[in-house]
Amino acid sequence: MQARLALPLWIHAFEPVSAALRAKVAAALEQAGLQPEAPGAVPAGFGLALIDGVDSAVLERVRTLAASASVLAIAVGARAPATADMWALLEAGAFDVLSWTDASGDAAQVRARLERRDALQRLADSPAVCNCLVGVSPAWRALVRSVVEVAAFTESPVLITGETGTGKDQIAQLIHRLGGRGELTVLDCTTLTPELAGSELFGHERGAFTGAANARDGAFALADGGVLFLDEVGELPLPLQAQLLRVLQEHTYKRVGSNTWQHSRFRLVCATNRSLEEDVANGRFRADLYHRIAAWRCRTPPLRERSDDVLPLARHFLALLAGPGVACEFDDAVREFLLLRQYPGNVRELRQTVSRLWYRHSGPGPITIGDLAPDERPARGAVAPCWPDVRFESAIREAIDLRIGLARISQAAADIAIQLVLEQEGDNNQRAALRLGVTDRALQIRRKAWAEAH
Ligand SMILES: Nc1ncnc2c1ncn2[C@@H]1O[C@H](COP(=O)(O)OP(=O)(O)OP(=O)(O)O)[C@@H](O)[C@H]1O
Numbered sequence: 001m002q003a004r005l006a007l008p009l010w011i012h013a014f015e016p017v018s019a020a021l022r023a024k025v026a027a028a029l030e031q032a033g034l035q036p037e038a039p040g041a042v043p044a045g046f047g048l049a050l051i052d053g054v055d056s057a058v059l060e061r062v063r064t065l066a067a068s069a070s071v072l073a074i075a076v077g078a079r080a081p082a083t084a085d086m087w088a089l090l091e092a093g094a095f096d097v098l099s100w101t102d103a104s105g106d107a108a109q110v111r112a113r114l115e116r117r118d119a120l121q122r123l124a125d126s127p128a129v130c131n132c133l134v135g136v137s138p139a140w141r142a143l144v145r146s147v148v149e150v151a152a153f154t155e156s157p158v159l160i161t162g163e164t165g166t167g168k169d170q171i172a173q174l175i176h177r178l179g180g181r182g183e184l185t186v187l188d189c190t191t192l193t194p195e196l197a198g199s200e201l202f203g204h205e206r207g208a209f210t211g212a213a214n215a216r217d218g219a220f221a222l223a224d225g226g227v228l229f230l231d232e233v234g235e236l237p238l239p240l241q242a243q244l245l246r247v248l249q250e251h252t253y254k255r256v257g258s259n260t261w262q263h264s265r266f267r268l269v270c271a272t273n274r275s276l277e278e279d280v281a282n283g284r285f286r287a288d289l290y291h292r293i294a295a296w297r298c299r300t301p302p303l304r305e306r307s308d309d310v311l312p313l314a315r316h317f318l319a320l321l322a323g324p325g326v327a328c329e330f331d332d333a334v335r336e337f338l339l340l341r342q343y344p345g346n347v348r349e350l351r352q353t354v355s356r357l358w359y360r361h362s363g364p365g366p367i368t369i370g371d372l373a374p375d376e377r378p379a380r381g382a383v384a385p386c387w388p389d390v391r392f393e394s395a396i397r398e399a400i401d402l403r404i405g406l407a408r409i410s411q412a413a414a415d416i417a418i419q420l421v422l423e424q425e426g427d428n429n430q431r432a433a434l435r436l437g438v439t440d441r442a443l444q445i446r447r448k449a450w451a452e453a454h
Contacts, residue, residue: 066093
């Protein structure tokens with residue numbers, strides 16, 4: 001038997017999978033060093049969904065399980081599921097779909113996948129990631145997981161796209177930290193002029209051009225053994241794009257004024273806030289270069305797509321400003337202001353907003369709305385509650401991320417509203433109906449349908 005894997009692992013067998021088959025799978029997994037159990041009330045950690053046939057009920061259940069745990073779907077039926085069903089299981093949140101063929105390698109396959117997933121999760125939750133990169137939203141967490149995977153398990157070039165201030169630079173630094181390679185050499189492509197670019201990138205020999213009093217290393221030499229980060233790569237002029245092709249492909253180049261090929265082994269990370277696909281389509285960016293730099297792509301989502309991250313980020317920036325051991329918080333009104341404000345400059349703008357609050361603030365005590373500079377305060381009249389607001393949008397986004405359909409979202413919103421109003425009105429149907437803007441009878445029908453469904 002292999003060494004035990006200390007993973008909380010549960011097994012959920014879907015109808016019509018028999019208890020005997022479940023026990024057989026569990027025994028094989030135990031042989032492979034796993035310790036399967038039944039799922040708890042809120043399944044966490046890792047889980048196996050044993051399925052024999054896929055229908056909407058199975059998909060719905062997988063969706064619920066995957067909301068709080070990492071789910072691996074295992075098809076145990078005599079026939080492998082149709083490809084469309086496999087995709088549907090992934091869509092529902094399973095991280096992979098395997099077939100159980102009753103062969104000796106099946107349990108080993110399961111274990112290998114769980115180990116990899118566990119290693120990824122540990123890295124994503126490690127101080128190397130969490131101490132610098134803050135974010136709790138599903139969109140941010142999915143990005144971090146994919147970046148951790150590409151950084152720690154591959155050597156491929158990575159292209160990071162995203163609006164300004166969304167953390168592309170931070171992600172490049174994370175790839176460098178996790179990759180365990182030498183130095184990080186950063187080159188801002190907006191600063192490359194046609195005259196200087198050759199020397200900046202490739203270096204030059206002494207006397208190669210007027211003013212070249214000494215030989216000098218360029219970015220490719222400096223990046224040897226480490227990571228080369230080409231920031232704003234979309235701004236590279238076309239002639240320079242052509243010059244980069246060979247070195248990115250072959251890792252060889254010549255210094256300006258030299259005929260000798262030099263070698264440099266580096267990992268390439270590029271970032272841009274442009275759509276390079278569009279630039280390729282309209283001839284602004286070379287397609288061959290694009291395919292070399294974009295072996296892996298990731299996108300840093302704008303802050304408006306992850307409003308759950310606003311307060312954690314704001315608290316993080318405040319803690320950095322306050323320094324170690326100094327507790328400082330925002331009061332409720334400031335929290336609301338921060339949540340409802342728009343951030344066209346994304347995280348950078350949020351950081352600057354927090355800095356301005358901090359420098360106007362005189363402690364002790366929380367940051368209060370008086371700490372907001374007068375020109376930043378919401379205009380009079382603009383503070384009336386606006387609905388639907390970003391919090392509502394965030395809840396809906398979460399439902400969409402969980403791939404919940406429109407009918408269920410609308411139904412759930414209506415059910416919650418009815419429940420809340422009934423509570424407030426002491427279960428008085430007539431008053432609740434009045435407040436909800438529906439007839440007494442309509443509310444009764446809905447309540448009856450709800451009671452029957454639950
Ligand atoms: N997830 C995060 N956690 C903590 N700080 C962050 C995060 N994302 C961004 N920041 C901070 O926001 C600011 C902007 O981030 P960064 O420079 O990485 O953005 P960018 O996308 O590279 O911007 P640009 O396109 O303008 O170069 C920095 O101060 C960075 O520290």
